[in-house]
Amino acid sequence: MCCHCNMRKDAGFEHVLRYFDEDGDGKISPSELRQRLGEMGGELLPREADMVIEALDSDGDGLLGLEDFVTLMEAGGSEEQKLKDLREAFEMYDTDKSGFISPKNLKRMFKKMGESKSIDECKDMINHFDLNGDGVLSFEEFRIMMQ
DSSP states (O other): OOTTTOOOTTHHHHHHHHHHOTTOSSSBOHHHHHHHHHHTTOOOOHHHHHHHHHHHOSSSSSSBOHHHHHHHHHHSSSHHHHHHHHHHHHHHHOTTOSSSBOHHHHHHHHHHTTOOOOHHHHHHHHHHHOTTOSSSBOHHHHHHHHO
16 A cells, blocks of 8 residues: 555556456456457457466456456566556546646546546545656656556
């Protein structure tokens, strides 16, 4: 847990997992992985999605849970690939394409994931990682938060 905002270290990954998890069961299926990657401009063949899930599925249920997803996000390829993956995650939050995540963007993302957060709660979360005090998260601040 983060001592300032009660946010677990893997909370950022949890929110991204929820974005991929269309049916809300807390896990990512091969079809959910393909669907969401397709929406983000990526492409994954059905067999490739099956192989990714199979390689990382720690409990053998054919789905990626949070721990599996964190492993995928943290170990997924080269530093260049990790940076690209972080950029894609950042862009999911930066819904107005301003180059920053504002409290309003964060609130909107929580709503998409079925959670209700007040604008003040979102401000508190951002303030914890807002290194320059401008009230929004830059990509660099987001990258630091996700490490």
